[in-house]
Amino acid sequence: MDPDLSDELAESMKHGWADTERHDLQPVPQAGHTARRRAALSARFPGERLVVPAGNLRRRSNDTDYPFRAATEYAYLTGDQTEDGVLVLEPVPAGGHEATLYLLPRSNRENGEFWLDGQGELWVGRRHSLTESERLYGLPCRDVREVAEQLKAATGPVRVVRGHDAGIEAALADKVTAERDEELRVFLSEQRLIKDEFEIAELQSAVDATIRGFEDVVRVLDRAEATSERYIEGTFFLRARVEGNDVGYGSICAAGPHATTLHWVRNDGPVRAGDLLLLDAGVEARTLYTADITRTLPIDGTFSAVQRKVYDAVYDAQAAALAAVRPGAKYRDFHQAAQRVLAARLVEWGLVDGPVERVLELGLQRRWTLHGTGHMLGMDVHDCAVARRESYADGTLEPGMCLTVEPGLYFQPDDL
Numbered sequence: 001m002d003p004d005l006s007d008e009l010a011e012s013m014k015h016g017w018a019d020t021e022r023h024d025l026q027p028v029p030q031a032g033h034t035a036r037r038r039a040a041l042s043a044r045f046p047g048e049r050l051v052v053p054a055g056n057l058r059r060r061s062n063d064t065d066y067p068f069r070a071a072t073e074y075a076y077l078t079g080d081q082t083e084d085g086v087l088v089l090e091p092v093p094a095g096g097h098e099a100t101l102y103l104l105p106r107s108n109r110e111n112g113e114f115w116l117d118g119q120g121e122l123w124v125g126r127r128h129s130l131t132e133s134e135r136l137y138g139l140p141c142r143d144v145r146e147v148a149e150q151l152k153a154a155t156g157p158v159r160v161v162r163g164h165d166a167g168i169e170a171a172l173a174d175k176v177t178a179e180r181d182e183e184l185r186v187f188l189s190e191q192r193l194i195k196d197e198f199e200i201a202e203l204q205s206a207v208d209a210t211i212r213g214f215e216d217v218v219r220v221l222d223r224a225e226a227t228s229e230r231y232i233e234g235t236f237f238l239r240a241r242v243e244g245n246d247v248g249y250g251s252i253c254a255a256g257p258h259a260t261t262l263h264w265v266r267n268d269g270p271v272r273a274g275d276l277l278l279l280d281a282g283v284e285a286r287t288l289y290t291a292d293i294t295r296t297l298p299i300d301g302t303f304s305a306v307q308r309k310v311y312d313a314v315y316d317a318q319a320a321a322l323a324a325v326r327p328g329a330k331y332r333d334f335h336q337a338a339q340r341v342l343a344a345r346l347v348e349w350g351l352v353d354g355p356v357e358r359v360l361e362l363g364l365q366r367r368w369t370l371h372g373t374g375h376m377l378g379m380d381v382h383d384c385a386v387a388r389r390e391s392y393a394d395g396t397l398e399p400g401m402c403l404t405v406e407p408g409l410y411f412q413p414d415d416l
Contacts, residue, residue, distance in 0.1 A: 082127070106126075206289050259277065339365060
């Protein structure tokens with residue numbers, strides 16, 4: 001207790017607060033889906049304790065933290081998005097697992113945590129009680145401050161999703177191996193390759209909001225010319241925060257020569273008539289599913305002849321790639337379809353010597369195409385990123401997979 005606080009004030013802060021326990025809460029919409037996902041995880045690792053943390057707050061500067069974003073694996077399996085949470089799947093003798101969600105309970109009023117702790121509810125807002133969380137997520141919930149000691153005392157095989165909670169990893173340090181933990185992470189990545197109907201609806205909602213954000217940007221391009229790329233970034237961010245949780249990744253608002261820098265996120269350059277704007281941005285839904293849309297448009301509304309020529313080539317490549325996206329096709333087919341169109345245009349324009357097959361065999365088009373034509377999309381913008389090659393890049397498209405199709409041609413300002 002702060003020695004400057006009077007006993008009378010400390011006693012006052014313990015009393016006179018209304019009971020705010022909520023009895024009207026319904027399960028989160030994805031609760032049935034998260035239960036099925038946990039069942040699939042349980043079946044894959046019988047007899048093993050599985051630990052999936054949400055992650056902790058991360059310091060931005062001095063005494064301020066970055067906005068928290070729960071680990072994808074945790075949110076996918078629980079529907080919860082609060083910091084410090086831990087999902088534990090405990091094997092049971094009869095087979096299967098008993099899942100428990102460990103969360104921070106309501107702040108204690110008796111010991112002053114409520115108002116003296118920087119993460120107390122008086123400072124950062126009310127948390128759900130453990131009983132409320134049980135209603136929301138359909139899981140038994142316990143105090144997360146107990147879980148580290150319980151895990152230290154646990155026996156038998158254990159796996160943990162690494163990289164999110166150093167305290168949990170320390171508690172399990174003598175029980176886990178990097179190789180076994182990676183198998184868990186890979187399984188959870190591959191589990192997300194095929195989306196259920198809830199996920200597809202959330203992705204569509206994120207895409208719809210992103211389209212509206214792009215339309216917002218087009219309406220203010222004249223004001224962006226008077227300021228900078230940051231006006232574009234701020235305009236899109238407003239839509240993302242109003243209709244979603246956040247942006248799904250750092251928005252690329254790249255005008256003029258910046259448009260050829262793949263991950264231009266400084267967004268501090270000028271916006272000039274006659275140049276092109278490449279806008280690569282996505283709204284992240286409140287359920288953490290994100291869109292990813294890239295469009296290139298003339299800032300003053302009209303393409304020059306050369307700009308139109310390049311734009312049309314990329315548009316044709318996208319159309320060819322989209323035509324190759326169908327169940328049963330190889331994942332790489334749509335990329336190869338786009339590359340063939342772009343290679344043919346580069347030969348036609350005299351930038352490389354044909355024929356097209358030679359260009360593709362030697363990869364000469366890659367000086368200007370630079371990247372893959374697309375990627376899986378979901379709770380991560382580059383979803384399923386640690387899936388095995390045979391399940392993803394060398395795999396076959398199946399119903400329920402969601403991916404982007406975004407070819408490009410990039411002519412750098414210093415490319416003679």
